[in-house]
Amino acid sequence: MTNLPIIEKAKDELTAIFKDLHQHPELGFAEHRTAGIVAEKLKEYGVDEVHTGIAGTGVVGIIKSGEGSRSVGLRADMDALPIDELTNLDYTSKTPGVMHACGHDGHTTMLLGAAKHLAKTRNFNGIVVLIFQPAEEGLGGARGMLADGLFERFPCDEIYGMHNSPNGKPGKVSICKGTAMAGAAFFDITVQGKGSHAAMPHQSRDPLIIASDLVGSMQTILSRNVPPLDTCVLSITQIHSGSAYNVVPDTASMAGTIRYFKQDVCDLAEERMRELCAGFATAYGVEIKIDVRNTFDVLMNDPTLSDAYLEAAEDIVGKENISDSEQPATGSEDFADMLKVVPGAYCRIGHSGTTGLHNPSFFLDPSILPVGASVMARIAERRLSE
Secondary structure, eight states: OOOOHHHHHTHHHHHHHHHHHHHSOOOTTOOHHHHHHHHHHHHHTTOSEEEEEETTTEEEEEEEESSOOOEEEEEEEOOOBSOOOOOOOTTOOSSTTOBOOSSHHHHHHHHHHHHHHHHHHOOSSEEEEEEEEOOOSSSOHHHHHHHTTHHHHSOOSEEEEEEEEOSSOTTOEEOBOEEEEOEEEEEEEEEEOBOEETTOGGGSBOHHHHHHHHHHHHHHHHHHTSOTTSOEEEEEEEEEEOOOTTEEOSEEEEEEEEEESSHHHHHHHHHHHHHHHHHHHHHHTOEEEEEEEEEEOOEEEOHHHHHHHHHHHHHHHOGGGEESBOOOBSSOOTHHHHHTTSOEEEEEEEOSOOOOTTOTTOOOOGGGHHHHHHHHHHHHHHHTOO
16 A cells, blocks of 8 residues: 555554544534534645534635646545443543444544645645535434535535445455445334323223334335335334333334435335324324434445546555445445535445444544545545646
8 A cells, every 4th residue: 555645654643633533522513622623733734725614513624726626525524423432442432422433533534634635735736625524423414514505615526435444454445336325214203102000001002012013013114015126224223111110101202214225115115104103093092103304315426436536546555455346335324415416426445343333342443544545635636637
């Protein structure tokens, strides 16, 4: 691997930034400290313009070189997750219940490394737009930035993002062309039953029984309604009810997610969920409310720009470490919302460690930071080289 010289020289600095961000994680739309560090570093590196407060805590930096008017966007996310860290690292989270368990601290650091190189060398002709996005983890940070006029204020002809991959293959850069990541909807269901003394359950309309039956029945949507060759995931991830040993509660609430690659499949799943809730409400004589809301769009990688991204990565990691055969992922990513507006591509970069994302023991190997930073800088240089 051949990292860009300025980034390679700054690898200790990048590691220090990464560890500091890891120790001080912040949840979506609360990344005030993180955004402050990003803005300070961009100014220190000589970035031409630094804009803060976009969608609350988003930051955008602008680097110009030459007379070209074409612009390339590079995007990283900044938020952490509500997870207690169990890594026992010497730079473990100092914020109880909050952890960078998805590597956004690494993504932010990589883009800062790319910014340092691009601002120093300016080996391109045009404009690089550095986008540090808040609230990727299901809170709509990308949509917030778009609503705040992201691409009207900072136009981009194309845009690129990157995510770490804990696959034990350091420096392996891969892309799935076309449909790459699932869209997602989140849902909440409330069963309004009738409580009673636990010793007299015949006087109740037990919402726990109803919710339990509903969980099982919803799995038939996948097995009996969704065509077998289509992909859909429907997961109930929360059930909350009751507060005492001797009380049948009045209500039970459920929550979860749908993941899909085709909108009509998501629409089918939602329709069947609503029909099941209505049917159970009638059968049990209760009220059941359901709220389903789109959270992430399907992420679509432009095939031509995917090839360009891999060519840039090849300059850094070598031909043997690039792949265009990454399989579509049922995980979701709100960079998809930006790609609906501006064409671009989203790659994965491997690193040592195989503990999955969103796990309290997740570990991002800092040695990959200069590699990711170099790849991001290189795609901007290549695309603005003419």
